[in-house]
Amino acid sequence: MTRFLFVVLPLAGHINAPLAVAEALRRAGHDVAWCGPESYLRPLVGPDAAVHPTGSRYYPEQDGHGPEALRFVWESYLVPMARFTLAKVERAVAAYQPDVIVADQHAFAGALVALRHGRPWATLAPSALELTRGPDADDLAKPHLDRLREKAGLPPGPVAEILFSPHLVLAFTTKALLGSTRLPQSCVPVGPAHGRGPAYDGFDWDWFDPDRQHVLITVGTLADGVDRAFFGTAVRALADLGDRLQAVLIAPAAAVPDPPPHILVTGRVPTLRMMPQLHAVVAHGGMGIVGEALANGVPLVIAPIRYDQPAVADLVAAAGAGVRVPFLGLTADELRTAVTTVLDDPAYRTGARRVGDSFPAAGGAAAAVRHLEQLPRGTVRR
Template identity: 25%
Template structure:
């Protein structure tokens, strides 16, 4: 039996897969503490883990940097501002919570959401009894590489020496200029916490952990000749399914043989439904498809366009129940939702322009399993044309099914448990 601390930010895309990991570790007999926002206390208790609620200042807080601001900022520079305001500002408070947890309990390992930067103070501090750390990334890997463009630009991998040289120049520019502010902020916080400065660019901090867990398959990630040794692809990590699912009255309409299109803006960047949900509803109003819209927790009445007869709207529908009935997913590019869709063999249309969304969209297009609309605010004509292409060109479904087979070979949650055992054994061997 091991004692495990899981530390994650509270947005669903960050905490939901790690709650599933917590449930699995508890089932096998481990003692698990989950450090995240207080809104998830009931869910943590339900899976048999112990909650460690974060104070507000240590958690993800998008209020000072709302959806409109994130949409206005694009590329690497926009991502730098988002990293600083959304992820670095909580860092000192997260480090304090980790210190308090370690003072109260001897943990054998820590699994940290890659956006939980407070753990960097532990990795770069002088604490000799620090347990091994596994980073879990809820986004495409941010690691720099000589083979690909810097994260944030949404560019496909380079296939020529000239293109790779160009990408290396972009990487240097992004690290030395565009991300300089975020790097300095991180080092300032680390100094205040008594830790060493980052020995690598901030977005390469995953290599500092004992393992960097990537919840996808290699077939969906760009090939790299310089992938760090600590990176492990584990396949999809599905969120813990709800104990009860009350199917809506229209649920049987999804089994009539008519193609089903699912539309979602995720659970974070969904304050402005006119960015994707409303154009998609308008685009498909007269199409011979059934449209299922999830508002990601927003009230159904917040949808400001007429709801046509072929469209059903709900605040939330668990993907493990819905995706097996879906033929096309239209999304703003949440990494977890895209992985779940492809693991079910569902082609994807991505309209995303904030944070990691352009990178997810670019990988969807590169894999052949979907379409990158290259905008976060498509018009109805763009959405309608993309759905028509997906439905009439069988290559998208073929590539989605190819990825489904690759995902079927992996058990993400079981592989994470094995990695936990692996780093604990290595740590014990090194400290004997």
């Protein structure tokens, strides 16, 4: 039995894969503990799981795009979160004495503590942000990470040493989607790993008309402040298509007053259960929703907002699994054309299935466990 400590962030797109991998480790007879905000983790990991609490910081609202949005999230959330949690991760490691630390790529405190104590560790890359930026993209990261290294009692070093464990990087996608993306030598694409996610049983499945196509529209959990206009565009785009489709729009009810009867506005849905019944997904390009759609052979319309989403949109388009549309300035006509294109042209579903077929072969959570089990235990020479 090996003891694994998962160091995670309270971000919806970052938790599903760790939950799946941790559950697979437990089924394989290993011991698992968590390090992160207990209020966020406890409903997901259950009352009996070991949680070493870090507390949390508020994720700031923003409306930027491109490089400025990336800079904002580093400076306003990721770096402050690492400073805030560093001592707490230290205490968790001292108390739990893990054989292996498994850290979210952006939970920098996990990597810093592993490096400081010479512990073997693995990077979890649930998003494509750093994968698509590449291991040499230190223009933004290096000054921040050098200061964090100093705080952790470490000398300056390369950015890649924090973002990409030299022992193992688990990327929850496959080369069928990544294409020619250059990956670090220690990186293993294992395909999506789907965990339980938050329990939700409140969707009215009888609402689905089996004689119509079904479309899911979501812009993720981090689009507050920029999503209201998009919701209106989406409703206008599909308003006259009620004879052929139904759409489920994930949005606050107040954001979409008086939607037509074939567009259901709801704050949450059981996404994994819904995917097999969908014919298209309109999304922002987060790797979580993209992986879930492609795993079910569902083509996408991607309107990327920020971070890695433009790169993911390009990867999906290059794989023939969907189309990219602009988020800013998108018109109802443009979105309607994009949706009907992926619904009517079977090549997009074929492309989505081609990528999705690569996921089981990559192994998912079971493959992640096999690689984690091969890591050395205890301490490693730096």
